Structures are given as structure tokens and as C-alpha cells.
Amino acid sequence: MAKILVVDDEPDALELVGFNLKQAGFEVVTAADGAEALKKARETAPDLVLLDLMLPEIDGLEVCKALRRDPATAPIPVIMLTAKAAEIDRVLGLELGADDYVTKPFSPRELVLRVRNLLKRRTESAGQPEQLVFGELCIDIPRHMVTVNRQRVDLTATEFKLLTTLALRRGRVQSRDQLLQDVWEYDNVIDTRTVDTHMRRLREKMGAAARYLDTVRGVGYRFVEN
Amino acid sequence: MAKILVVDDEPDALELVGFNLKQAGFEVVTAADGAEALKKARETAPDLVLLDLMLPEIDGLEVCKALRRDPATAPIPVIMLTAKAAEIDRVLGLELGADDYVTKPFSPRELVLRVRNLLKRRTESAGQPEQLVFGELCIDIPRHMVTVNRQRVDLTATEFKLLTTLALRRGRVQSRDQLLQDVWEYDNVIDTRTVDTHMRRLREKMGAAARYLDTVRGVGYRFVEN
DNA sequence: CCGGCTTGTCACGGCCTTGTAACCGAACGG
DNA sequence: CCGTTCGGTTACAAGGCCGTGACAAGCCGG
Numbered sequence: 133m134a135k136i137l138v139v140d141d142e143p144d145a146l147e148l149v150g151f152n153l154k155q156a157g158f159e160v161v162t163a164a165d166g167a168e169a170l171k172k173a174r175e176t177a178p179d180l181v182l183l184d185l186m187l188p189e190i191d192g193l194e195v196c197k198a199l200r201r202d203p204a205t206a207p208i209p210v211i212m213l214t215a216k217a218a219e220i221d222r223v224l225g226l227e228l229g230a231d232d233y234v235t236k237p238f239s240p241r242e243l244v245l246r247v248r249n250l251l252k253r254r255t256e257s258a259g260q261p262e263q264l265v266f267g268e269l270c271i272d273i274p275r276h277m278v279t280v281n282r283q284r285v286d287l288t289a290t291e292f293k294l295l296t297t298l299a300l301r302r303g304r305v306q307s308r309d310q311l312l313q314d315v316w317e318y319d320n321v322i323d324t325r326t327v328d329t330h331m332r333r334l335r336e337k338m339g340a341a342a343r344y345l346d347t348v349r350g351v352g353y354r355f356v357e358n
Numbered sequence: 359m360a361k362i363l364v365v366d367d368e369p370d371a372l373e374l375v376g377f378n379l380k381q382a383g384f385e386v387v388t389a390a391d392g393a394e395a396l397k398k399a400r401e402t403a404p405d406l407v408l409l410d411l412m413l414p415e416i417d418g419l420e421v422c423k424a425l426r427r428d429p430a431t432a433p434i435p436v437i438m439l440t441a442k443a444a445e446i447d448r449v450l451g452l453e454l455g456a457d458d459y460v461t462k463p464f465s466p467r468e469l470v471l472r473v474r475n476l477l478k479r480r481t482e483s484a485g486q487p488e489q490l491v492f493g494e495l496c497i498d499i500p501r502h503m504v505t506v507n508r509q510r511v512d513l514t515a516t517e518f519k520l521l522t523t524l525a526l527r528r529g530r531v532q533s534r535d536q537l538l539q540d541v542w543e544y545d546n547v548i549d550t551r552t553v554d555t556h557m558r559r560l561r562e563k564m565g566a567a568a569r570y571l572d573t574v575r576g577v578g579y580r581f582v583e584n
Numbered sequence: 585c586c587g588g589c590t591t592g593t594c595a596c597g598g599c600c601t602t603g604t605a606a607c608c609g610a611a612c613g614g
Numbered sequence: 615c616c617g618t619t620c621g622g623t624t625a626c627a628a629g630g631c632c633g634t635g636a637c638a639a640g641c642c643g644g
Contacts (some may be wrong), residue, residue: 155547156536248539276531276574281628288601289576308613326603328621333602348622514590552592554632559591564643575600575631 134251135159137178139169139195140213141188149182149213149243156244166190168199173205180251185214210249242334264299266357269341271299280341287305291334294327298345298355307352327353360477361385364402365395365421366439369413373410375439375469382470392416396424399434406477408469410439435476490525492583495567497525505568516541517560520553524571524581533578553579 136158140146143164161176163169166187168339174183179320183194192212199205211214264271268281272286278285287295293315306314308324316322331353335342346356362384366372369390377385387402392413399407407425411418411444422436470483491495494507499522504511512519519534519541524532542548557579561568572582 191415207500275580289574290602323604323623325605329603329623332622332624347621358573516591549593551632552593555592555634557634558633573632 134179135161135176135181136180136247137163137172137176139163139166139187139192140182140184141186142184144299145184152243153182153207153247156248166192166195169195170202170205173199173208174202178203178208179248181208181210182247183210205247211246215251220310225252236246238247260358264296264343266299266320267341269338269344271296278338279341285337285339285341287334287337290330291337294330295334297340298353302355302357305348305351305354310352359383359385360364360405361387361399361402362406362408362473363387363388363389363395363402364408365392365413365418366408366410367391367412368410371410373440378469379408379473382473384473389558392418392421392424395421399425404434407434407436408439410437437472437476457503490522492525492570493567495570497522505562506565511562511563511565511567512562515557517563520556521560521564524579528581528583531574531578531580536578 136153138146138153138160139162140149141164141189146162146164150162153160161172161178163172166189168183169183172178183195184190187195190198191258193212196210199208199210256309262273264273270279272278276292278287278292278295294311295313297314308327311327312324313320331345331347335345344355344356344357348354362379363377364372364375365388366375369389372388372390375386377382387398389398392415395407395409395413398404400401409418409421413421416424418438422438425434425436462526470474488500489499490499496505498504502518504513504518504521520537521536534553537553538548538550557571557573561571564571570581570583572580574580
């Protein structure tokens with residue numbers, strides 16, 4: 133699902149938070165101090181950072197500021213973890229760029245809820261188009277529905293994901309390996325020829341609209357407009 | 359249908375507006391000055407106020423402001439009636455809380471149209487609809503009641519929430535995880551197959567109306583209209 | 585304290601999806 | 615013009631997904 137960097141100097145807290153997030157289906161990366169946090173934030177490109185306010189050496193607020201200064205990590209939302217519920221700290225944290233805060237002790241539910249909310253807000257405001265229309269072809273992502281000439285086309289889950297992945301990166305050629313990563317999600321046990329079979333099934337089902345699916349010999353596939 | 363309070367000091371105008379609104383099927387209450395308007399607004403709880411800008415003693419703008427100050431009348435939409443088309447007045451009126459304005463002389467059609475539009479906007483923006491009707495299926499959210507072909511269907515709390523969650527996001531496919539989040543509220547201990555069991559129970563109870571509950575293999579469930 | 589209702593889990597089975605292998609035509613390079 | 619490589623096509627077996635029935639634990643009213 134989403135990758136989360138958890139920063140806390142107490143191993144117990146790290147363990148607890150990590151466990152709950154993993155339970156909720158998140159991928160978890162940890163860091164024990166500010167320097168490590170900044171390093172891992174750049175290296176692993178997490179979708180969200182859970183940052184303890186109280187850290188040795190570098191303060192949590194400093195880490196937050198540093199994250200914001202680095203263009204590579206600036207857009208990553210930060211949730212501050214703090215034991216003090218003091219309003220000053222909250223405001224300060226928000227002013228310094230934290231997107232939300234949770235006070236210790238927190239319930240796992242609350243934590244997961246905050247994380248999910250923040251991620252949802254981000255992805256929503258990132259605003260991927262919900263509907264892709266190319267001539268007679270219409271792809272409605274939330275409805276999981278594809279039509280060609282107003283006629284419904286029945287696609288399986290994998291076929292749909294393959295089509296949308298190509299359509300969202302239209303124009304750009306995607307290698308089979310790339311597609312396996314995006315559509316099959318890092319299941320690199322899978323043969324690259326599998327992609328070909330799925331492309332064939334897609335083309336067969338899409339009839340006239342198959343012309344949007346272009347093969348680039350020796351490289352991969354691409355979605356062509358027009 | 360809806361109750362409308364018309365405020366104007368000229369009896370002729372009152373008569374004219376009242377007649378047209380009644381013709382259009384509205385219930386009409388009248389007031390000849392600001393004091394009476396405020397009194398009747400509190401007493402009769404109209405769905406909308408049609409307010410002349412030029413009033414003796416208390417100005418229309420003052421009446422509008424007063425309506426907004428009183429919590430009992432604050433949410434009622436106000437349409438301002440004015441002879442001067444001056445932009446300043448319009449902005450002022452809107453800033454002071456009027457929701458729309460109509461300039462005199464106005465056509466009855468225009469007036470009724472504005473009233474209808476404003477009422478529609480209000481009920482729509484009042485957030486979620488209270489009743490969802492799809493052919494033979496009727497879901498009454500505040501009453502926690504579902505009927506199919508005018509026949510009551512007895513749903514448990516979970517079943518009802520599952521149905522309304524799907525119906526409110528109708529069209530969109532919801533993954534099992536998403537449904538667990540929305541219906542079971544972040545109790546992430548629960549098995550995703552539980553959703554299937556509840557869907558089965560829902561379908562069983564809903565008889566003919568089960569056709570609205572659509573399975574999207576490999577993805578989740580969705581509520582389909584028609 | 586009992587009995588019924590709600591609710592989460594599990595096992596079973598059919599069907600569809602899906603990954604892979606084999607075959608073959610097309611493209612490409614020399 | 616031929617050989618090689620790449621990708622389209624076909625067929626198939628394994629496995630996943632989901633509907634279904636059954637069941638036990640929890641909860642609540644009587």
C-alpha cells in the first residue's frame with residue numbers, strides 16, 4: 133500500500149507503531165534518530181513520515197524543518213508524535229510544516245486513522261483524473277468500467293489495471309519489467325511474457341479501441357492517443 | 359411543498375408575488391415590514407424568505423442581518439428584491455447574507471425559477487440525502503429503514519451500514535478493505551471475507567433488489583443503479 | 585440464567601482468472 | 615534470401631476468488 137517512515141528513539145515505541153501500521157497494511161521503514169531519519173527519507177522516498185518530537189541530538193522540529201528544506205523530501209506529509217499536549221508545540225509543529233500531530237499515549241486506531249486520512253487527503257488533492265476519454269474509448273477508474281463506443285467492455289482486474297497504467301502514462305513506452313512492477317506490484321517471480329498474453333487479451337476485448345495499444349518492438353508497450 | 363415568507367411594504371407587490379408563488383405550488387406567508395418579517399420568520403419557520411430591500415422603518419439589509427443573527431432563522435435562505443440594480447447593493451446584500459437577488463421589475467417565471475433553484479441547492483448541499491430511492495428499493499437513513507416494493511426489509515445494524523455505504527458511493531467500486539474501514543470503522547483485525555458473508559446476507563434479505571449489489575471480481579463490490 | 589439474534593470465521597466447491605509453455609508468423613539484420 | 619529474435623496466438627493446468635452453508639462466540643432482552 134503506502135510506505136511510512138517512523139522515527140523514534142525508543143525501540144519499544146518504534147516496535148509498537150510499526151506493528152500497528154503493518155497490521156493496517158502499510159509498509160514500514162524505521163529510523164532511531166534525526167540523522168538517520170533524513171537519510172532514510174531521501175533514500176526510501178516514503179509516502180508519509182511519523183516523527184517523534186523528542187529526539188536525541190537533533191530535535192524533531194529540526195528534522196521536520198530539514199525535511200521541508202530538501203526538495204526531495206519537502207512534499208512528504210509529516211505527522212508529529214508528542215507527549216506534551218501543549219498547544220504551543222502543536223502550533224509550532226504545524227507552522228514548521230507538520231501536517232498533523234498525535235499526542236502520546238495514542239490508540240492504535242487513532243494513529244492508523246490519522247495516517248489514512250492524511251494519505252487520502254494527499255492523494256485526493258493530487259487529483260488523478262477519474263475518467264480518461266480517448267475518442268470512442270472511455271476509462272472510468274473509480275467505477276472500474278471501460279466502454280468502447282458506449283458499449284461496456286468486461287475486463288478482469290489485471291486487464292483493467294494494465295490498461296489504466298498504460299493510459300495514465302500515455303505516450304511513454306513502458307518496458308515489460310516496468311509494467312510487472314506497476315501492475316503486478318513487485319511480484320518479480322512472474323515471467324515477462326505474461327505481459328504479452330495480457331496485452332493480447334486486452335486487445336481482443338477492446339475491439340476497435342485496440343489501436344490505442346501500441347507495441348514498441350524490443351522495448352515494451354505504450355498507450356498512444358489518436 | 360415549501361413555505362415562503364414574502365416581505366414587502368407595497369400591498370400590490372405582495373399580492374403579485376404571492377399569487378405567482380402560490381400558482382407554482384408554494385405556501386405563502388406575508389409580512390409588510392421588517393418587524394413583522396422577523397416575527398413571522400421565527401413563528402412560521404419558512405423554507406425561504408423573499409425580502410424587499412426598501413422597507414419602512416427597518417431597512418431590508420437590516421432585516422437580513424437580523425435574520426442571520428438569530429440562530430432560529432439563520433439557516434433560512436434569503437432572496438433580496440430590489441428596484442435598484444446597482445452592483446453595490448447586490449454585493450452588499452450578498453455580503454450581508456442574502457443568497458440571491460432579483461431586480462424589480464421581474465418576470466414571475468424568473469422569480470419562481472430563482473426560488474426553486476435556491477431551494478434545490480439548499481436541500482442538496484444539506485449534505486447527504488436522507489432517503490435513497492432506486493426503483494423498488496427505498497433506503498431511509500435517519501429512520502434506519504429499508505423497503506423493497508413497499509415491503510419492509512429487516513436489516514441488522516451492520517447490514518444497513520454496509521448497504522448505505524455502498525449506495526451513497528453508488529457506481530464506485532469499493533474494495534473489501536475500504537468497506538471494512540467505512541463500515542467496521544478501522545477494526546483491522548477483521549477478515550476481509552467477512553464482507554462477503556454480509557453481502558450474501560444482504561442479498562438474501564433484499565430479494566429482487568439484490569440486483570443492485572454487484573460483485574466486481576478481484577476488486578470488490580459496488581452498488582449499481584438500474 | 586436462558587434463548588434468540590447478530591456477527592465473525594471457516595471449509596467446501598464451482599468457476600473464472602491467470603501464468604506458462606509451445607507454436608508460429610512477422611520483423612529485422614546481414 | 616536466410617537465420618534469428620521478438621511478439622502474437624493458442625491451449626491448458628493450477629490456483630484464486632467468491633457464493634454458500636454451517637457454526638460458535640458474543641450480546642441483549644426477558
